[in-house]
Amino acid sequence: MNSYAQSEFSKKFKPIAPLNPTVAPKKVTPAATTDAPVIKAPDLFKKPEETLPSFSKYQIGQAKSFSMEQTNDYVNPGDRIMEKMTKDLDKTLVREGLKEDDRFLVKIDKNFGEIRTKSKYFTVFYRDYIYIDGDLIKATINGQMIGGIMELYSSYGQFVFNLKEGFNTFEMEAYSKGTSGGNTCEFKIYDDKGVLVRSELWDNWDKGVKGKFVIVKE
Template sequence: MRQFLLVVMMFFAINSFAQTEFGKKFKPIAPLNKPVVPKKVTPSVSTQAPVIKAPDLLKKPDEVLPSFSKYQIGQTKSFSMEQTNDFVNPGDRIMEKMTKDLDKTLVREGLKEDDRLLVKIDKNFGEIRTKSKYFTVYYRDYIYIDGDLIKATINNQMIGGIMELYSSYGQFVFNLNDGINTFEMEAYSKGTSGGNTCEFKIFDDKGVLVRSELWDNWDKGVKGKFVIVKE
């Protein structure tokens, strides 16, 4: 019972003291009647995807040097609207060299004509001694069929007219006088791909091969001469 009375007395004492301390001086602060505005935060990372520029595979890469270098590689090109191809195929250079080497070999072996190596001097094929009454000559172009023409004479008399050379053999026949006969074959023209090229074979009246010759890259007007002695 005493304890209960003690608790009640202490409650009234604390309540009386609190009212005396804050009764007149205490004024409650009214709440602010102001809406709460959320703070705008700007994201530090862009939400847009970065723009990626694809490299131009057809453009020759620029020569780049450090900014501190005082040297320069190549020459500065001025701007031009003309379309150019800066790429060089190494295979083209190799092919060009191989073609030139092959051309030189073909010319050297007599398999290709070349205007730079035209023969401009008449040739003496020497002497032929025979008992034949006539000779038959077979002739052809042994390289390119490009319109080569020849003219043949025996003792300054034309034989058969102007003759064109083909890949297959043509032929003409001429009689022989007793004693010395002068037989000449002339490169009457050049072809479209170089000098005149002719192969010819001479047979006697029994069909025996007497002489086989050729000329390579002869200029127009060059002659080949035989002295035929009929015994």
């Protein structure tokens, strides 16, 4: 069979040699080794006036021994202002009679004076007129307890006692201190006809302090 083919690639054509792709590497001289710089991070748990000692190249803060003792390392500047405002408010409340204060406890018995009457008995209404904090009172007539130990509330409680001819000694005692300060009590005394005979109060009494009346039944 006969065949035909192109004849361009005869012996008279010489192939072009490929370029040499190899690139000679450049000689790089490594730099001299140096120590890494010292890094000191600030310690947020230290007081401002303290500086970080250099114990190592890389450190955060300084080791501190454990202690149960309370310190003021984390004082909030606003706490000082709040503390002063609280003290000023407390003083105002105490001065206006709206709060009790142990610093001004009354520790001396008080004599409320003499009452003259023809009444057969007296009725006493009593209450805590400031803050309900568990104040207790005890009342006696001629040394005999009346009605047991009585707790003071915002509403009036009451008790009744009879009078003998002549002199009667009536006492009311601050039997306890409340949780917010001294004992505070307001009381009103009425005769057997419902007439108000005496209205009194005590403020910030210590436990055991007594108020005394001499009642003369004519």
